[in-house]
Amino acid sequence: MRKAVCPGSFDPITNGHLDVIERASGLFDEVTIAVLVNSSKSGLFTIEERIKMAKDASTHLPNVKVDTWSGLLVDYCKSHDIRAIVKGLRAVSDFDYELQMAQMNLQLKGVDTLLMATKPAYSFLSSSLVREIARYGGDVSALVPTGVLNALQEKAGGK
Numbered sequence: 036m037r038k039a040v041c042p043g044s045f046d047p048i049t050n051g052h053l054d055v056i057e058r059a060s061g062l063f064d065e066v067t068i069a070v071l072v073n074s075s076k077s078g079l080f081t082i083e084e085r086i087k088m089a090k091d092a093s094t095h096l097p098n099v100k101v102d103t104w105s106g107l108l109v110d111y112c113k114s115h116d117i118r119a120i121v122k123g124l125r126a127v128s129d130f131d132y133e134l135q136m137a138q139m140n141l142q143l144k145g146v147d148t149l150l151m152a153t154k155p156a157y158s159f160l161s162s163s164l165v166r167e168i169a170r171y172g173g174d175v176s177a178l179v180p181t182g183v184l185n186a187l188q189e190k191a192g193g194k
Contacts, residue, residue: 037062039119039149042069042108045085046078047183048092049165051157055123058151060096067117068093072105079166079190091182109144120148125158 041056045068060066068089072082080088086101093099104111108120120140122133130150137148153160160178169175169187176184 036064037119038065038067038115038117039063039121040067040069040108040112040115040117041121042071042104044073044076044078044162045070045089046076046080046162047085047165047179047187048089049157049160049162049179049183050177051123051125051153051160053092053180054154054157055121055151056093056099057096059121059149060099063119063121064098066096066099066121067115068099068101069108069111070101070103071108072103074105080186084186088180088183088186092180107143109140109146112140112146113144118146120146122148122150123153124150125153125160 039059041059043052045052056066056068070082070085070089082103086103089101093101112118112120124130124133133148133150137150140146140148165175165178169191172191175187179187
C-alpha cells in the first residue's frame with residue numbers, strides 16, 4: 036500500500052491545504068493529514084479543534100485520515116510505515132526551506148518528500164493570513180471550507 040502524510044499545523048486548514056491533500060489522495064492509497072503539535076507556537080485553535088476541522092474538510096476523500104503528532108515527522112512516518120511526505124509549495128520562497136527539510140528527512144530516516152506546486156489561485160494563501168483577515172472581520176469564505184469559516188466566526192465573536 037502506498038501511503039503518504041501531509042503535515043502541518045493547519046491553524047486553520049485552508050482551501051490551499053485541501054487542494055494539495057486532494058491531489059495527493061489521487062496519487063496514494065492512503066493519505067494522513069498529520070496535525071503537528073508545535074510547542075513554540077500558540078495557535079488560534081486547539082489541536083482537537085484543528086483535527087475536527089481537518090476531518091470535516093476531508094470527509095469527501097475516503098482514503099484520507101487525520102492524526103496528530105508531537106515530535107519528528109520522520110519518526111511518525113517510520114512508526115506508521117509511511118514512505119512519503121507531501122508538501123505544497125506556494126512560491127519560490129517556500130522552496131529553500133522545504134528542500135532542506137526534505138533532504139534532512141531523507142538523511143535521517145530514508146523518507147522521501149514530494150513537493151507539489153499549489154494551484155496559482157492559492158499561491159498567496161496561508162493560515163496566518165486567513166487568521167489575520169478573519170480577526171478584522173474580513174471575508175475569508177473563498178479561502179476556507181465552510182466548517183472552518185464557521186469556527187473562525189465563532190472565535191471572532193460572530194464578526
